[in-house]
Amino acid sequence: MSAIASDFQKNTSNPISQNRVRRSTVLRVGKSLAAITIASLLCLGLQRFVSNQLGNEAFATGYTLLAVVMALSMLGVRKRLPSVNLGSVTIWQTTHHYLGLFCLIAYCSHAGILANGWLESTLAALFWTILLTGFMSWYINRSSPRLLRAAGQAILRSDIPEARIAVAEQAYQIALTAAGSSNAFVIADFYQATLSKFFTGPRSLWYRILPTGKHRRDLQYQLGELTRYLDENGIELQRKMMSLIQRRDDLDFQSAIHNRIRFFATIHTVLLGAFIVFTAGHVVAAHMYSSHW
């Protein structure tokens, strides 16, 4: 008894363990910064070295950038090989993040911030968009779990349509019950006028991009305003309808968040593919029109 009970009596805010983890976090961040700094210095050193050797530094930085981009795209390959012992995807993803940061340095040393010419401008536009969507994906992946948790019980994305139908069916049944009661028919009227569309129809495009609880609060406020027309049974029906509005909104919210995650990940991946194709063209063009390596 004492062994297990004491496990739970251990305070989770054990100062020794907290200090240890704080140290390890500082160490981890320090290591990451050091790795990025070393990589950047190497990049600059390579540039300087090639320049001193009277070589074409654009080729050195360009091929460095190409290598990094190819390494970045390997994450997608790793994900498609789950049964091959290549290390966990978490490690690959973390490496992808660091390489992404290094890629920014490599790109700036190669092309600067802006570029001239249609091919180079396209490449620049693609690069900055990929970088932006990458950052967005990273941020969304960090923040979404907490948003999803705040929206009630976690539900599989594939189960959301079915859950919506179930909620709509329950709301319809409540409205039917209310319609049969002389002291609750206002709920049925409100359902027919307003809630029916909410429960059975899709949410607006704006909501899907930036989901907020405004519409849900409006509906709940309006439903709440009907209290004075209701008896005890009617109030119970109203309470159930309120919770269904909340449930439907939670489902829509979770759906919007899931779609947002997928949207940025897809755009990021597709544009990376396009970037590699355009880069290949750029490499060929560079070799064709440059007489000096």
Next chain:
Amino acid sequence: MPTLGMLCHCAQSNASDSFAIKQNQNMSASITAIERPVRWDHPFDREMLSKDVAHLLSYPPFSKLDPKLFSASGSLEMILQHDARIVRYEPGDVIVREGDYGNSAFIVLRGNVRAFLVSLWQRQSATQAGPAHGIFSKLLASFKRKANEPMDDKLVQASNPTNEQRKNRGRNSQSSHVTAPAPSIETVDGRSRIFLQDLQAILHDFQSEPLEPGQIFGEMAAITRTPHRFSVVADSPCIVVEIRWQGLRLLRKDPQFRAYIDDRYRQSGLEMHLRETKIFRFLDDDTIQKVVKATKLDSYGELEWFADYKSLKGVDSNQRIQAEPLIASEGTPANDLFLIRAGFARLSFEHGNGHQTTAYLGSGQMFGLDELADSFRQPTVRALPYQQSLRALGFVDLLRIPRQIVLETLLPKVRKSELPPTILNPRYDLGGSVVPDFERNDRRSTLETPLVEFLVDQRLINGRRTMLIDLDRCTGCDECVKACASTHQGTPRFIRSGPQYGSLMFTHACMHCTDPVCMIGCPTGAIHRNPDSGVIDINPNTCIGCKTCSESCPYENIVMQQLKDDRGNAVIDASSKLPILQASKCDLCQSLPTGPACQNACPHAALFRLDTSSTQPLQEWLERKVA
């Protein structure tokens, strides 16, 4: 899932195999028709002949069984022919190895075997190396990970045993330079054989008991679905009959055989457990025997507890607790020390109008020691009653040692430093009533109570490899499900949903339980525990799709799926035209070098597996997360 290729292989390997495919030419191209697999399509040993069975029936205990008690479709002869096999062992052969999970009982037919009552091998915790921290350590660890990493502590050779271990190796241990035996492995007739070299030296160094013809062993592990607690080695050329659990269960229909098994189980289990209890490791043989005589072995609840659990699932938690068999009640005199042998028990105390769970106890843990140690330290002060109640969760097997024996025989031989601390703030005072300011003093222990109650109520305490998802990290990207599907012919073996506690989701994935009740009813032994890794696996070649395991699993972690051939065509029964179903569950990706694909595929490190049969791993994980 078996593929058509695998099934064809079965057919080619044995023409008389009733599991052979009969490709129906008249059937549509998208359907494959086969004969529905039935029980005993795959006997334990194909070379078991009728004359062997007749021979077996002339030996006790089989000769004492009443054939009339068995049905025509499952006669005694049929059981022995299909669920038993006769195995010959050479001197030094390891028949049963401690720590391995047992699926069979063994009866010595001829020759002598010896049971080692002391551990031949030292145990090394699988987690001793500690979790990897940092990207580079994790990277290294992920490459080093082995697919068949045992879930249990690894048995390793103890090349340098400690003095304490030497002393504990029993009365035969004369030499101070005892080394653990080195097991060797070789393959004979297609079967792996583990044997010990220099058996005579091992018999000299380690305490062992002879088992003579007619004696049974290994039945405890088979009945309780737990690891073997001792090793059994052939002492001379011997012949042993091995009966798999499915046959053993049927043989237990005979009341005499059942009584014989139960009696053996109680007698040998009791002594073995006392010897294995850490704080009693300094007891000599005479003391052990004295304690054994006074100790009772009690069982609470049903072995097939899942039925009651399922029926009470939606019931109010207070009612559920009341329905659990009460082993010891708080406030009553602490007259016994309880040692849990198998199963789980709930520790709780009355709180307001209900019961508050403080912890759960598993195999090897004790109840009542705090109170009895208090009396031992202060013999002149009136004894404290039990401070908490102990209730059986499902099935519990426990040893009950009387207070007098504990105080006079056991505790004087326990190191003072290993005794539990004095109870400073008793919940129940010396008269047995509630101390009013107890709650204020004990507030810290209620910190994690909801989580403990959740684990207990959901019976997640049974999990050895429980899949958890940290919802503070999971984005719902489904990479885990995709990885699982792609490694299992397109069908995932788990559902990414399940009971939630805060940010923790306990997904519907096989937990490879401590007490795998899914195995109880399997008529063919298709669902079994891998003796080496401890993973619960389903043999697709012997699964007949009876749904017993799926219906027994209290966690809904086993699903029935339609069998498909390697082209993705549905497989149906040739005669009834009904689909052939097979049980499907997480196999922990045993065949992959990477280990569980789901875990490796998670980009956010949100999915992991923990041993929830003990609170420590979860507690450590929570501490890391909070910090």
